[in-house]
Amino acid sequence: MAAFHHHHQQQHHQLQQQQYKQQSAELRRLLQRLTVASSLSLLCFSLVYILTGCCQSDLQVENSQTGAQVRDFVAYERNWTGLVPLQPVPQQPGPEETNSSGREWTAARRLPQALIIGVKKGGTRALLEFLRLHPDIRALGSEPHFFDRHYARGLDWYRNMMPKALDGQIVMEKTPRYFVTVETPQRVRSMSRDVKLIVVVRDPVTRAISDYTQIISKTPDIPAFERLVFKNRTTGQIDSLWSPLWIGLYAHHLERWLTWFPRTQIHLVSGERLISDPAGEVGKVQDFLGLQRIVTDKHFYFNKTKGFPCLKKPEGSSKPHCLGKTKGRMHASIDPAVMQRLRDFYKPHNQRFYQMAGQDFGWQ
Numbered sequence: 001m002a003a004f005h006h007h008h009q010q011q012h013h014q015l016q017q018q019q020y021k022q023q024s025a026e027l028r029r030l031l032q033r034l035t036v037a038s039s040l041s042l043l044c045f046s047l048v049y050i051l052t053g054c055c056q057s058d059l060q061v062e063n064s065q066t067g068a069q070v071r072d073f074v075a076y077e078r079n080w081t082g083l084v085p086l087q088p089v090p091q092q093p094g095p096e097e098t099n100s101s102g103r104e105w106t107a108a109r110r111l112p113q114a115l116i117i118g119v120k121k122g123g124t125r126a127l128l129e130f131l132r133l134h135p136d137i138r139a140l141g142s143e144p145h146f147f148d149r150h151y152a153r154g155l156d157w158y159r160n161m162m163p164k165a166l167d168g169q170i171v172m173e174k175t176p177r178y179f180v181t182v183e184t185p186q187r188v189r190s191m192s193r194d195v196k197l198i199v200v201v202r203d204p205v206t207r208a209i210s211d212y213t214q215i216i217s218k219t220p221d222i223p224a225f226e227r228l229v230f231k232n233r234t235t236g237q238i239d240s241l242w243s244p245l246w247i248g249l250y251a252h253h254l255e256r257w258l259t260w261f262p263r264t265q266i267h268l269v270s271g272e273r274l275i276s277d278p279a280g281e282v283g284k285v286q287d288f289l290g291l292q293r294i295v296t297d298k299h300f301y302f303n304k305t306k307g308f309p310c311l312k313k314p315e316g317s318s319k320p321h322c323l324g325k326t327k328g329r330m331h332a333s334i335d336p337a338v339m340q341r342l343r344d345f346y347k348p349h350n351q352r353f354y355q356m357a358g359q360d361f362g363w364q
């Protein structure tokens, strides 16, 4: 009986041990699962983080006419708003975010009140970077191409692209292609009838060569400039529909804008003077925007190596800074006879443009 009792006790003990082992195995499995789950979620977070970074830079490239150009200014991308959510974010601050005078304390995203609409290769990047020194200007670093390429995404998408701005600050962006795209003026007007428009213009012949220099740097196999400018080389007929020449027909493009906006709402900047007297040209833009002239001579110095004005202290940095390598590059040398033919071609167009502009830009 005692033996039976002992045997029974042993069996019970073994059973208990087995149960205990089973339980601890289950616990271990649970722990393992927990570890795997938490590692997985950590991995997911890391992935999302990395992807967010990737999308941001992809978008920057997509949003510029030239990826290189945006990369030139990566150091300046302090206003960049990060990954653009397709869902609108709440724009109005809550009551706790306004002070007793009703003025907003926190910055909010707003649609732009000013646009640099052109012209490609006119000096638009230089102007935008100079204007960014002004504390009352908040400018988007990249080119959003909203009105010409991404219009279907809607105004909420566009607003979310903009940097946050305080009350009284002017929000702006630059997309040089707006000036020459047919549908743009009407679309801009339907966003706001009061928006201020800025166009940097430059001698159309030099501008065309600058444009061509960029094109050939990306597609080295294209024919020579001298071949592309002519529809028929023997008759000397110019191919005015070739994009680098088409863009330079400023009077034609401005006329279109003037059917939607009064002349007073469009400010023309001389691309040549923006180089020879940046403070003077930026001064006039500040007047046009109704801002105090805060960006002045003091902000610029002439960099002899670069051959262009540079910033003593660009936004968010204390070091002097010039624009990147793709700005102010050596142009392809062009047959002087072809240059002359182009000057003759543009002469009447330029005269008409000077009349509309109410100023002579002094192009040959």
Ligand SMILES: Nc1ncnc2c1ncn2[C@@H]1O[C@H](COP(=O)(O)OS(=O)(=O)O)[C@@H](OP(=O)(O)O)[C@H]1O
Pocket (backbone or CB within 6 Å): 065, 066, 069, 119, 120, 121, 122, 123, 124, 125, 126, 176, 209, 210, 211, 213, 271, 274, 275, 308, 309, 310, 322, 323, 326, 327, 328, 329
């Ligand atoms: N300060 C300063 N530094 C460098 N470059 C300057 C500057 N001011 C004006 N420019 C002229 O800007 C030309 C490029 O124009 P954009 O910025 O409008 O080009 S783009 O349309 O955005 O590609 C660029 O054209 P290229 O000289 O043909 O490279 C410059 O002549």
